[in-house]
Amino acid sequence: MDLKFDYLTAEDIECRIAMVKQNGLSLLLYKDARCDMRLLDKTIGPMNWQRKHEFKDGRLYCSVGIWDEDKSQWIWKEDVGTESNTEKEKGQASDSFKRACFNWGIGRELYTAPFIWINSQKASIKPNGQRYACYDKFIVSKMDVEDGIISDLVITKEGGSVVYRMCSNGAHQGFTNTVDVQTPQFLSDKQLKRLFAIASERGVTENQLKKTCMSYFKKEHLKEMTSIEYDRLVGEIEKLQKGA
Template sequence: MKFRDLRADEVECRVSTCKSTGCSLLLYKDARCDMNILDETVGIMGWKRHHELINGNLFCTVELYDSEKGEWISKQDVGTESYTEREKGQASDSFKRACFNLGIGRELYTAPFIWIPNGAVKMIKQGDRYTTYDKFKVSEMEVIGKKITSLTINGEKSNEIVFKWSEKQNDTSSQKITDVKQRALLDFCDENGLDINKILESYHLKEICDITERQHLAIIKYGNQYKDKWGVS
């Protein structure tokens, strides 16, 4: 049995990490999305679910009726608790994970790394950490062969595009970073005790404007792991 791909309006965005330079996002689906797809694909009488505790962990089993074999086919997975409602969070999470096992929304695992730079998102400093109250939505998403091939994300309030990516486009990883990203990168270096001159030297570059998108992504993602090499003396 093959389930259809998720539509853009069925995909949610969650802020994953926040820094002074911006934030990263993760894509996810909610339990209602899974229930709707199950209903439309096999009918409300064609599937069932139940939960059970195993070694203190809540598992969900989702079963689909195979009319050819005349039996129920099941997939099971465990959930993790939410920060607000433990039991409800575990039940919902285990159900969504079991549905991933069935193939519903599995394309979300192929999403690209999503980074929203400061300027496109409002960062708020709380003590030594950064956070944001901005929310985002997926406005466009193309899936081919259970793989996301293009993705556009907008700010929920502004409705402005804050992230746009396509596998079909010419490779933009060799393009130079924008002025906004240059300033954000300098802030990132100051915040994390990194020397931009050492970074430029390691990439054999003369100016920060020579940094490419691929190099910028690597610096943001792995900068703290190279403090022995890039750290301020």
């Protein structure tokens, strides 16, 4: 079985606000379940794939099976979902299905997306208690993929102008007006991966890491830590014995 799914296009992608600060916000790119179903139907046919869900240790998993004509059997790949902010079980079912489809290769190019930061001049950011909020809608107006890697990306604000454009080197153009707002230096995905690996070895969960980050550094997201804070946290975790 030699499967090759089409790359996602701008029409397949939606933007989600990940984090809002006074000087700007970050965006995440994601696909929805309808996109996965469309590509499965188009590539292998609606009668040649199926999905099933089951709970394991209180978590909802989805398995996506594709019929392998050569082997005359179903081939399954699965993944676990996370809860949504609205409907718990529906959100888990949808998320686990999308993750299982990632395992089949659908939309895997999204893992190559750059860090997307929108300066405050291009977004309506308002105080919301002790935090900040933004209710603007952002749209992917262009996305090109070459050899499984996003090579060009343009994002606009609904009813407005371009707020983000990916440069040829994978960086972004700031689109600042008269005020030069410096993009904050966040931890890299590689640093976070190392942090999670060290924590896992010592029995420290991701939720415990987040609580520690908030308690000691007053940072809501792990990625907001400075390099000094990151080194300090890693050093403290490395001192722990597993299960302590």
